[in-house]
Amino acid sequence: MRILVAEDEVKTANYLQKGLAENGFIVDTAINGVDALHCAMSLEYDLIILDIMLPKMDGWSVLQALRSAGKDTPVLCLTARDLVEDRVRGLELGADDYLVKPFAFSELLARIRNILRRNPTPIQESIQIGDLNLKLLQHKATRKGQRLDLAPKEFALLSLLARRHGEVISRTVIAEQVWDMNFDSDTNVVDVAVLRLRRKVDEPFDSKLIHTVRGIGYVLEVR
Numbered sequence: 001m002r003i004l005v006a007e008d009e010v011k012t013a014n015y016l017q018k019g020l021a022e023n024g025f026i027v028d029t030a031i032n033g034v035d036a037l038h039c040a041m042s043l044e045y046d047l048i049i050l051d052i053m054l055p056k057m058d059g060w061s062v063l064q065a066l067r068s069a070g071k072d073t074p075v076l077c078l079t080a081r082d083l084v085e086d087r088v089r090g091l092e093l094g095a096d097d098y099l100v101k102p103f104a105f106s107e108l109l110a111r112i113r114n115i116l117r118r119n120p121t122p123i124q125e126s127i128q129i130g131d132l133n134l135k136l137l138q139h140k141a142t143r144k145g146q147r148l149d150l151a152p153k154e155f156a157l158l159s160l161l162a163r164r165h166g167e168v169i170s171r172t173v174i175a176e177q178v179w180d181m182n183f184d185s186d187t188n189v190v191d192v193a194v195l196r197l198r199r200k201v202d203e204p205f206d207s208k209l210i211h212t213v214r215g216i217g218y219v220l221e222v223r
């Protein structure tokens with residue numbers, strides 16, 4: 001199985017390449033839309049993972065060019081924005097699935113396998129952990145039915161922890177996934193963000209969901 005990863009963020013591209021290779025895929029990478037289209041047109045792939053915000057030619061244009069050239073290679077779009085109109089646009093242009101950053105690698109893998117089986121499942125729309133509910137499409141979080149007023153980054157952080165609940169997520173991974181950048185020098189940013197998130201998600205409630213794992217990172221789980 002051969003996959004083309006079109007992603008300009010070097011860290012994300014490397015992470016995807018490594019993870020997919022470990023799972024037995026042959027992976028090519030393209031760092032801009034022009035290269036991605038060239039590869040996709042000249043080689044046969046089983047799947048293309050296509051970042052939307054790409055230099056030279058964005059993912060939408062790549063997808064459109066592919067489809068109008070009659071190439072029906074399955075495409076999984078990656079985007080930093082979680083907007084309903086983006087999803088609709090992607091599906092209208094012929095994307096097979098759509099994943100919003102930050103995502104868990106295991107989720108990406110599950111989506112890929114679904115596409116490859118040509119048996120797509122609906123996009124995950126909500127996560128329920130204890131009394132916490134996240135509506136991913138609407139960016140809405142509630143506990144005990146009570147709306148949590150979260151800033152976009154706080155929602156992104158909470159959804160990362162929630163998607164991978166029960167799993168300890170390191171500060172580095174959080175920094176990469178939520179801010180799409182490398183905070184090696186200042187993981188304090190993560191701690192401050194988690195502190196703010198806890199004030200909204202945990203403080204008003206008896207049971208705490210976000211836990212610190214000393215020296216490693218954070219985990220969201222019902223204890």
Ligand code: CA
Nearest residue numbers: 008051053054
């Ligand atoms: Ca990008």
